[in-house]
Amino acid sequence: MGLLDAMLGTASEVDAAKLQEEVGQVLAPTERVEKAFKVVRDLWVFTDKRLILVDKQGLTGSKAEYLSLPYKSITRFSIETAGTFDAEAELRIWVSGGGEPILKQFRKNSNILEVQRVLAACILK
Template sequence: MGLLDGLLGNASENDAQEIQQDLTQVLAAGERVEKSYAVLRDLIVFTTKRLILVDKQGVTGKKREYLSIPYRSVERFSMETTGHFDLESELKIWVRGQAEPISKTFRNDKSIHDVARALAEYAL
């Protein structure tokens, strides 16, 4: 991912093997990273068993929050694309047991389409 893409909020696909190595302490036995997308410093990771949202915090990004969502817990999701004057697109994921959806903002329709397609492949 280029620095400019990251600053603009465009998601880009990461190397699954590299992310697999980064998440070895988080992944269950036999769990594999299938796809991974970076949005700014955060990650959206699709594994064989669940969706993992990695929120890198702090100045260095060393502190991280890992939100693990089993695919069976995804109730629905929506995608809002950009328009002429609205330059941001948004992905919302409703998870069983939570009233409010998880929301991720993108600045590129292609990026959000790629992530929504991956979510459809794994959650449906």
């Protein structure tokens, strides 16, 4: 997976060591990045303690929202793969105390199954 995958909205894996520096300011002192995926400009960062969803905003992407989801607060999740005529796949994450799920969309032919596999591994530790 490479630049073309990231531009098309597929989940491309990002080097965890490089990302450790980029998101270091929001990590706890002993927290480390284990896996990360880039979808267009946004990031899915799996640490040893939580999932961080980085939503890059604005024209240049210099503004960012960091949504932190401790694994223990995730009560369930689901994926919907893209069908023959669908353009997008979806991943939904429910958190304790919340009503509506967090919904993230991926392009067809994305690596949504790998993102789901990493999420399941982190939650079920």
